[in-house]
Amino acid sequence: MLKHNTLVASRGAKTSGYLGNAGVRILSCLHRVSRIFQKISENALKLNVVSRTVDARMNESERMPELPEVETVRRGLAPAMEGQVIERADVNRPDLRWPFPERMAERLCGQTVLRLRRRSKYVLADLSSGETLLIHLGMSGRMLVSGDTSFQEFALGKIGQFVHDHPPAEKHDHVVFHMENGARITFNDPRRFGAMDLLDTATADQNKLLAVLGPEPLGNDFHDSHLIKAFENKNSPVKSALLDQRIVSGLGNIYVCEALFRAGISPKRKAGKISKPRVASLVPIIRDVLSEAIEAGGSSLKDFKQADGELGYFQHSFDVYGREGEPCRTPECGDTIERIVQSGRSSFYCKQCQT
Ligand SMILES: [Zn+2]
Numbered sequence: 520m521l522k523h524n525t526l527v528a529s530r531g532a533k534t535s536g537y538l539g540n541a542g543v544r545i546l547s548c549l550h551r552v553s554r555i556f557q558k559i560s561e562n563a564l565k566l567n568v569v570s571r572t573v574d575a576r577m578n579e580s581e582r583m584p585e586l587p588e589v590e591t592v593r594r595g596l597a598p599a600m601e602g603q604v605i606e607r608a609d610v611n612r613p614d615l616r617w618p619f620p621e622r623m624a625e626r627l628c629g630q631t632v633l634r635l636r637r638r639s640k641y642v643l644a645d646l647s648s649g650e651t652l653l654i655h656l657g658m659s660g661r662m663l664v665s666g667d668t669s670f671q672e673f674a675l676g677k678i679g680q681f682v683h684d685h686p687p688a689e690k691h692d693h694v695v696f697h698m699e700n701g702a703r704i705t706f707n708d709p710r711r712f713g714a715m716d717l718l719d720t721a722t723a724d725q726n727k728l729l730a731v732l733g734p735e736p737l738g739n740d741f742h743d744s745h746l747i748k749a750f751e752n753k754n755s756p757v758k759s760a761l762l763d764q765r766i767v768s769g770l771g772n773i774y775v776c777e778a779l780f781r782a783g784i785s786p787k788r789k790a791g792k793i794s795k796p797r798v799a800s801l802v803p804i805i806r807d808v809l810s811e812a813i814e815a816g817g818s819s820l821k822d823f824k825q826a827d828g829e830l831g832y833f834q835h836s837f838d839v840y841g842r843e844g845e846p847c848r849t850p851e852c853g854d855t856i857e858r859i860v861q862s863g864r865s866s867f868y869c870k871q872c873q874t
Contacts, residue, residue, distance in 0.1 A: 584656050586640060586736070586769030587809055587835075591816030592662050593637045599664050599702040600632045600644065609695040615708060616657060619694075620717045626650060627696070627717075639732050639768035643723065651720040653728070657712030663705040732768040736805050741767055743799040750790040750798050757793060758786035758861050761801075770805065773840045774812065776867045778805045780839045785873040786866040787859070811835075839867040847872060 584592075608627040610619055620626070630646040637643065644652040656662075665685045685703050694715060696704040706713065718726050733749075734740035749766040750757075760766055761775045770778075779786050781804045784797060815835040838848050843858040847869040854871040 583658050583771060584640065584660075585771035585774055586637075587774070587812035587816055589640045589642060589656065589769075590637055590813050591820065592656065593635055593642050594817060595664060595820050596642070596662060596704060597635045599666070599698060599700070599704060600696070601635050602632065603702070604629065604631050604699040605646075605696050606699045607697040609697070611693050611695070615693060615711045616655075616714045617716070619715055623715070623717060627652065638724075638729055639735070639764065640771075641729065645720050649720050650717045651723045653714070653716045653718055653723075653726070654706070655714040655728075657708060657710065657714065659710040660706060660708040660713035663707060664702060665705070666702045731765060733763075733765045734767060736767050736769060736809055741802065741805075743802055746802055747795050747798050750793065753790035755790055756786060756861060757784055757788050757790045758866050760790035761805075762862075762864075767805070769809075772864050772866075773837065774805070774808050776840045777808045777837055780868060780873060781808065783873055785870070786861060786868050788874075839869065842867060 605627050606629075608624045610624045613619060626648065627646070630648050630650075632644050633647055634645045635642065636645070640655065642654040642656075644654070646652060663686070686705075689705075689707055691707045691709045691711075692705050693708055693711070693713075694706040698704070706715075716726075716728075723729065734745060746766070750760060753760055757779065758775060761770055761778070762772070764770075776786070778801060782797065782801050784793060784801070790798075812835050839856050842856040845856050846852075847854045847856055849869065849872045852869060852871050854869050856867050856869055859866050859868075
């Protein structure tokens with residue numbers, strides 16, 4: 520079974536005595552939220568990273584954070600950032616995928632994060648200045664939340680608080696937010712496909728990255744008639760149609776494979792040739808698949824009481840994704856999961872169950 524390659528790092532029990540209560544061991548821990556598909560990096564190894572290996576056949580482009588992973592990052596960041604003042608921002612290079620906005624550090628400094636929200640795979644921090652910080656994790660971007668003792672006190676009992684003494688700076692720490700409450704949020708991105716920008720909050724939705732996005736799959740605008748209309752006369756395979764961010768935003772390779780399996784629809788079937796009831800059935804299935812993954816991510820955030828301080832991995836099992844050659848999970852199917860390549864990306868499916 521494929522297991523997400525995730526980072527779990529322990530920095531030892533340096534602060535384990537903080538509570539003075541042996542029953543509650545809140546340990547100093549390092550949590551790298553976000554990149555569930557992450558290579559073990561040299562730096563990570565130094566931090567005793569436990570990694571779960573990803574199927575080596577999958578290429579890098581397939582291991583990108585999708586909506587549930589980004590939502591998990593947002594939830595993990597919210598307690599450390601929402602309602603808090605950015606005391607200082609270190610911007611350690613001029614760009615990531617694109618140049619950072621002018622005077623980014625200056626424009627962030629002293630601002631309160633009013634709200635941390637998500638649109639598709641973007642985390643959006645609305646600031647008291649009237650600007651919104653847009654964060655995209657790209658392919659290898661990771662967020663690290665660390666804090667000091669006073670922050671721990673603030674943090675205890677709240678979801679998403681991963682408290683760890685501030686770690687030594689790493690090579691790819693490109694942006695670091697120092698919050699007034701003592702929290703530090705580090706954006707580390709070895710491949711630099713991530714992005715940050717500052718938008719006017721009032722017109723943020725009209726930004727070129729956001730304006731093109733279709734409805735949120737968990738929102739009210741994603742419904743039967745929307746999907747039926749979007750699929751009408753479409754000659755492309757349903758797999759490609761569901762990956763089209765204009766039709767539904769935030770879905771990626773993994774969750775599309777999973778949704779199609781549950782719907783019993785072959786990834787090869789042309790979108791326009793699927794009956795309306797079957798297209799309609801995809802709506803609740805997509806919602807379920809994503810909600811379950813978000814829940815798994817949320818559990819990983821909540822679980823900060825593990826004895827040795829290792830935590831934070833987001834482990835989620837899939838029915839088809841990454842299971843090439845393994846038995847189909849439909850009772851009495853007896854077939855095995857196949858992998859085909861569509862538009863350069865792997866599709867996993869059961870040819871018996873999905874037609
Ligand atoms: Zn099957």
